[in-house]
Amino acid sequence: MGKLTGKVALITGGTSGIGKATALLFADEGAGLVITGRRVGLGTLVAAEARQKGVRCEFVEADQARAEDCQKVVEIALREFGRIDILFNNAGIVTKGTAETTDESVWRETMEINVTAVWRMSKLVIPHMKRQGRGVIVNNGSDWSLVAGRDAFPYIASKGAVGMMTKAMALDFARDNIRVNAVCPGDTFVDRWLEKGYFEYSDPATLEDAKREAGAYIPMGRFAQPEEIARAVLFLACDDSSFVTGHLLLVDGGNTAQ
Ligand SMILES: NC(=O)c1ccc[n+]([C@@H]2O[C@H](COP(=O)([O-])OP(=O)(O)OC[C@H]3O[C@@H](n4cnc5c(N)ncnc54)[C@H](OP(=O)(O)O)[C@@H]3O)[C@@H](O)[C@H]2O)c1
Numbered sequence: 001m002g003k004l005t006g007k008v009a010l011i012t013g014g015t016s017g018i019g020k021a022t023a024l025l026f027a028d029e030g031a032g033l034v035i036t037g038r039r040v041g042l043g044t045l046v047a048a049e050a051r052q053k054g055v056r057c058e059f060v061e062a063d064q065a066r067a068e069d070c071q072k073v074v075e076i077a078l079r080e081f082g083r084i085d086i087l088f089n090n091a092g093i094v095t096k097g098t099a100e101t102t103d104e105s106v107w108r109e110t111m112e113i114n115v116t117a118v119w120r121m122s123k124l125v126i127p128h129m130k131r132q133g134r135g136v137i138v139n140n141g142s143d144w145s146l147v148a149g150r151d152a153f154p155y156i157a158s159k160g161a162v163g164m165m166t167k168a169m170a171l172d173f174a175r176d177n178i179r180v181n182a183v184c185p186g187d188t189f190v191d192r193w194l195e196k197g198y199f200e201y202s203d204p205a206t207l208e209d210a211k212r213e214a215g216a217y218i219p220m221g222r223f224a225q226p227e228e229i230a231r232a233v234l235f236l237a238c239d240d241s242s243f244v245t246g247h248l249l250l251v252d253g254g255n256t257a258q
Helices: 017-028 040-051 067-081 104-132 153-176 204-217 226-237
Strands: 008-011 032-037 057-061 086-089 135-140 178-185 248-251
Touching: 008 017, 008 067, 017 032, 017 040, 017 086, 017 226, 032 040, 032 067, 040 057, 057 067, 067 104, 086 104, 086 226, 104 135, 104 153, 104 178, 135 153, 135 226, 153 178, 153 248, 178 226, 226 248
Parallel strands: 008 032, 008 086, 032 057, 086 135, 135 178, 178 248
Antiparallel strands: none
């Protein structure tokens, strides 16, 4: 028996990074899965890898910034599995800029994906969890849900909102036996960081510099791996955390302790 045997989990943004690592760990633990994302090729591969572990896994192409796609994802999950026990609101984008330099389109896009989609997906899933008599929502926040940093104003605003949405939902639905928590990762090394134009890390020399820098500013001396965040999500999603709700779980190598 896995920790999630018999459970159905819906993971937004399961095509790469933390979402992919969580999908594969949940598959190891026996969960039926629905994963979403816009990159169909990657999503199809992740779903196939999960199925090889002996569970059902459906990939649904979806842009979580669109209300109709959120609706579609939940409908497909219910049609295919008949229930949703765990919602991992993971899909998100990183945006840079200060209050002065951020333009309207970047602000709107950041809020649509990082904030509004978390609300929309929760709003769609909570009635089913209420009917089931239980449910778990895990939101992907950030260490920037608790502290700020420089030159990432729209992202920090969005992740701060995720932190308080988590606490507000936890209070509103505690008596419905729906637990709501957030995982708050520190810098986690994902493939996206290697994409051209993504931060300054596209240049391998700079990436090595960044890794060295992480050694200096992160107390544990390195970036996290997505699998390390996935294990924290598993804790919040399974019955090991049965009395934990409204909690922001930092997984940041000690970064915010200093
Ligand atoms: N890596 C870090 O250092 C770090 C630290 C703190 C928090 N986080 C949070 O972790 C979460 C996952 O990010 P990651 O680091 O794993 O990076 P990633 O590999 O870029 O993953 C982002 C995921 O979100 C999906 N996504 C983005 N926009 C979407 C949209 N409009 N519709 C549907 N899916 C969308 C992407 O799928 P498609 O591109 O296929 O649509 C992808 O699966 C994010 O919420 C991020 O803020 C990351």
